[in-house]
Amino acid sequence: MKRVGLLLALLVCGCAPSSRSALSIRLLPGPALHVQPSAEVVVELSVANRQLAAADVSAQADMRHPGMGTAVATVTPLGRGRYRLSNLDLPMAGDWVLSVKASTQGHPVSGAAAFSVLP
Amino acid sequence: MTGQLRRDVLALPGLRALVRWRYARLLLQLPLLALALLAVYDGFSGSQLAGLNVATVSVWVQYRGLLALSLLLVGNVFCAACPLLLTRGPSRVLKRLLPQRTWPRFLRNKYLTLALTLLFLYSYEAFALWASPWLTAWLIVSYFAAALLTDSVFPAGTFCRYVCPLGNFNFALSSVSPTLIQAKDLSICASCTSKACLHGRTIPQEHLAATPHDFSTLPALPLNGQSGTVTLPGCETRLYVPTMTSTQDCTLCLNCVRACPEDNVGLMLRSPLAEAVQTRPRTDLALLLVLLTWAGLVNAFAMTPPYFLLARWLATTLGTHNEPVLLALILLSTLATGLGLTLLAARLSGLTLRTLAPLLMPLALAVWGGHALYHFAGGAGTLWPAVQAALLRLGLPLGPAALPVIARADTSFWLQATLLELALAGTLWAILQRFQHTRPGASARRLVPPAALALLLFGLALWLFAQPMQARVGLLT
Numbered sequence: 400m401k402r403v404g405l406l407l408a409l410l411v412c413g414c415a416p417s418s419r420s421a422l423s424i425r426l427l428p429g430p431a432l433h434v435q436p437s438a439e440v441v442v443e444l445s446v447a448n449r450q451l452a453a454a455d456v457s458a459q460a461d462m463r464h465p466g467m468g469t470a471v472a473t474v475t476p477l478g479r480g481r482y483r484l485s486n487l488d489l490p491m492a493g494d495w496v497l498s499v500k501a502s503t504q505g506h507p508v509s510g511a512a513a514f515s516v517l518p
Numbered sequence: 519m520t521g522q523l524r525r526d527v528l529a530l531p532g533l534r535a536l537v538r539w540r541y542a543r544l545l546l547q548l549p550l551l552a553l554a555l556l557a558v559y560d561g562f563s564g565s566q567l568a569g570l571n572v573a574t575v576s577v578w579v580q581y582r583g584l585l586a587l588s589l590l591l592v593g594n595v596f597c598a599a600c601p602l603l604l605t606r607g608p609s610r611v612l613k614r615l616l617p618q619r620t621w622p623r624f625l626r627n628k629y630l631t632l633a634l635t636l637l638f639l640y641s642y643e644a645f646a647l648w649a650s651p652w653l654t655a656w657l658i659v660s661y662f663a664a665a666l667l668t669d670s671v672f673p674a675g676t677f678c679r680y681v682c683p684l685g686n687f688n689f690a691l692s693s694v695s696p697t698l699i700q701a702k703d704l705s706i707c708a709s710c711t712s713k714a715c716l717h718g719r720t721i722p723q724e725h726l727a728a729t730p731h732d733f734s735t736l737p738a739l740p741l742n743g744q745s746g747t748v749t750l751p752g753c754e755t756r757l758y759v760p761t762m763t764s765t766q767d768c769t770l771c772l773n774c775v776r777a778c779p780e781d782n783v784g785l786m787l788r789s790p791l792a793e794a795v796q797t798r799p800r801t802d803l804a805l806l807l808v809l810l811t812w813a814g815l816v817n818a819f820a821m822t823p824p825y826f827l828l829a830r831w832l833a834t835t836l837g838t839h840n841e842p843v844l845l846a847l848i849l850l851s852t853l854a855t856g857l858g859l860t861l862l863a864a865r866l867s868g869l870t871l872r873t874l875a876p877l878l879m880p881l882a883l884a885v886w887g888g889h890a891l892y893h894f895a896g897g898a899g900t901l902w903p904a905v906q907a908a909l910l911r912l913g914l915p916l917g918p919a920a921l922p923v924i925a926r927a928d929t930s931f932w933l934q935a936t937l938l939e940l941a942l943a944g945t946l947w948a949i950l951q952r953f954q955h956t957r958p959g960a961s962a963r964r965l966v967p968p969a970a971l972a973l974l975l976f977g978l979a980l981w982l983f984a985q986p987m988q989a990r991v992g993l994l995t
Contacts, residue, residue: 459921461568461569461570463646463649463989463990464569464578464649465568465569465574465578465648465649466579466900467896467897467924467925468897468899468900468921468922469569469570469922488924491988492986492989493988494649494995496567515990518988
């Protein structure tokens, strides 16, 4: 019933879903990403402007277009809130969204950042 | 090749009994209704990543792919299973409360559908509907509301025939499907006075079991029936089976099959090119066919690098970065060019737009189908994880939720190329047949313009499908 209420509230209010997230993600400058089966990016993660040094970080990339599947990254901490995300399978050029989940001091945080892949 | 094969698909064991069952259509509609409701729920409340949401995955990947397959292999199956028609129950109630109107005469054509199709094509790119679960959910809700309201105020079937862009897309492209509703024996229709396939018929309840062809399997829908009678509805889009030569306006509801007292209506196999050669649609419909033909190319074009190069060139040339304006310019100019080329080919060949437009339908289906199957081939497996995640949030766990695997459609180009080649061969053959039927003494040179137009469509589509596909939300980013 609560879910029906939530649905009705959304319908009545007509409000778009929130894009706020607790985790800030900054993709560090690097070579342009092209279509490839094993891409690599380095990101800097922070929560409330404090670099995230959590050990438990997972990341995935999804295309803005549906039906392309999810690329799961291998995450390697580099220190100072930086993480290398590797083995990203990027089969199509266009707009992608990087989603990162982490656990800091027992609290789960998550965030998303857009990035572009060239042909 | 255009001759009737006279094989009735409904003669397959058990199929006729099934379609005459009162709940046959409901059986098809309920799964799609359930999926539509889940899509709306997930679109409004689930992940806003398009690839992880039931709304976007089901509508823009699965639905379009399965639609293309069904049109290629059977016919307008999706109108037959359309869950929007389940609004007929509520609309019958609303009809008692709302003033009843006849559909305005000036709208009894395809121009409204044509305008709505253009609006949809523009909105699809301008608002990146394909990337937004939230907007896709609104689109589904709006569609249900429009169907309900239209058929509550106007006669049932008005929405399907005169409004629904999706249904009219299906009507148009099913013109090259291998089946058509037809009378099994026209001599039986010649002596028919009731025209039950068109008007429906009311029969006493006790006659259900006594009538021929085992009506006991068909406890008919008691629509507006007096006490002790049942009404078998006729065709809501006002088609009369013995005169049908086209799938246009046929929702494949099979009411005619159920209503015919002589069991004389079949879903007959035919050459997919029969309609292209034999029909001559009204001008409004011919324009819609031409629009859909070129819109298929534009829709695929919007996923290729040259599209974005063109947008940047236009932005520089016109000195504007207003994306909605640039998009409107690209859409309208490409469609207008397509229409202009089609008119030119018709004029140079001595044909009319009305006779040339149906000849392009095989290529139109190949272009739309090739594009839809590209996404479907790679993304067929991405629906289930989204459904799992949505049901999990509803408290219905269906196994461990998994992420959709990365889609690859590496082999789809060969499928697309094969489809296009078959369509080109069919179109060229249909052009030849059309000339032999309508202009037997015409010079062979008259064949060149429509053949060149078909080759141009083929070449453009092949070139587009060979491009590295990309999906970008912005035009200039």
